[in-house]
Amino acid sequence: MQIDILTLFPEMISGVFDSSILKRAHEKGKYQYNLVNFRDYTTNKHQKVDDYPYGGGAGMVLTPQPVFDAVEDVTRESGTKPRVVLMCPQGEPYSQTKAEELAAEEHLVIICGHYEGYDERIRKHLVTDEISIGDYVLTGGELGAMVIVDSVVRLLPDVLGNNASAPEDSFSxxxxxxxxxxxxxxxxxxxxxxxxxxxxxxxxxxxxxxxxxxxxxxxxxxxxxxxxxxxxxxxxxxxxxxxxx
Missing domain, CATH: 1.10.1270.20 (tRNA(m1g37)methyltransferase, domain 2)
Structure with missing residues (x-):
């Protein structure tokens, strides 16, 4: 499995991948991961990835250009059609069933937002799934992305020491x-x-x-x-x- 995480704060996530089961699974080649700072893809001369919402309102909204370009780039490199997951408090509540569904994929792209929200065109024309890990709001999608990766990777074959462990877990x-x-x-x-x-x-x-x-x-x-x-x-x-x- 290939997992690409689009984030403005890759340093928040790297430690999780370098620890415990996720680290061992990566070392055994059970999955590959890539932390992508989508600010690197912006064409804005000031390196901005957000702007004020049309119609007014509080907060800033992530612009579509850097997110679209980043997803298209990682997709082109892998040569696969990925499942593109948007971390969002408005999304489908995350569950073990969803984790099992995502674990069957070859390629996951997870988009972590910040600020007030996303340009709606990201939702409508780029992502395949919107996921929420609970009825509360975080400062960004990074923590949710880590939850998804941990719950998915542990379901991959031979990641856990005992292959009978995951099917017997609560909710499975x-x-x-x-x-x-x-x-x-x-x-x-x-x-x-x-x-x-x-x-x-x-x-x-x-x-x-x-x-x-x-x-x-x-x-x-x-x-x-x-x-x-x-x-x-x-x-x-x-x-x-x-x-x-």
Whole structure:
């Protein structure tokens, strides 16, 4: 995968790519990245990339020329048709499903804005996706871009040490993840459930499914309404509801 991030502040992002799983994945050649300062593409003699909005109003708006030229340049170099993501508080709320969708792409271009907003022609004629990481406003799109890259790269094949890890994460199955335990089995009188040390994999799988349903029922009932539960899941959920009374 090739990831190009268009930003006015590449120094905000570089440290994230040089750390932890993102660094190891890059060193193993699982993805390539390029931090592009789109100010380098402006034809304005004062190196400006923003201007006052037509019709008046507060703040400055990013002009289309440097953004269009930067996207066209990185696209031409790669020879692919990228998914062009605009970080924007008006965009689609980001989700694990969206991360899985983007992880299937060969080339992502992520545009990080600053100032009051974007010239509308960027939205209408350049981008394929507008994404928001939450119902709040940040000073720029860089933090959101880092969230997207981290969530996408960890889904690429062989990036995580255990390829079973990502599919079992919270939200990947539509449910929150079941409780996890490790050594020691008894810590200050707080004990690991006996079933997890039983060696009976079928019973362990059933326990994990039930506890995953329980945690989702307790914390995110809204997620259950979006799922098509199996007959077994429905029976487990009914047990949970009786136990939670």
């Amino acid at each position: 199955t539509g449910l929150l993840e079941h409780p996890q335990y490790t050594r020691p089995a008894d810590f200050r009188g707080m004990k690991v459930p006996d079933i997890l040390m039983s060696g009976d994999h079928a019973k362990i799988a059933s326990w994990r499914k039930k506890e995953s349903l329980r945690r989702t029922y307790r914390r995110r009932k809204d997620l259950l309404g979006k799922l098509e539960l199996s007959k077994e899941d429905k029976l487990l959920l009914e047990e949970i509801k009786r136990e939670e009374v």
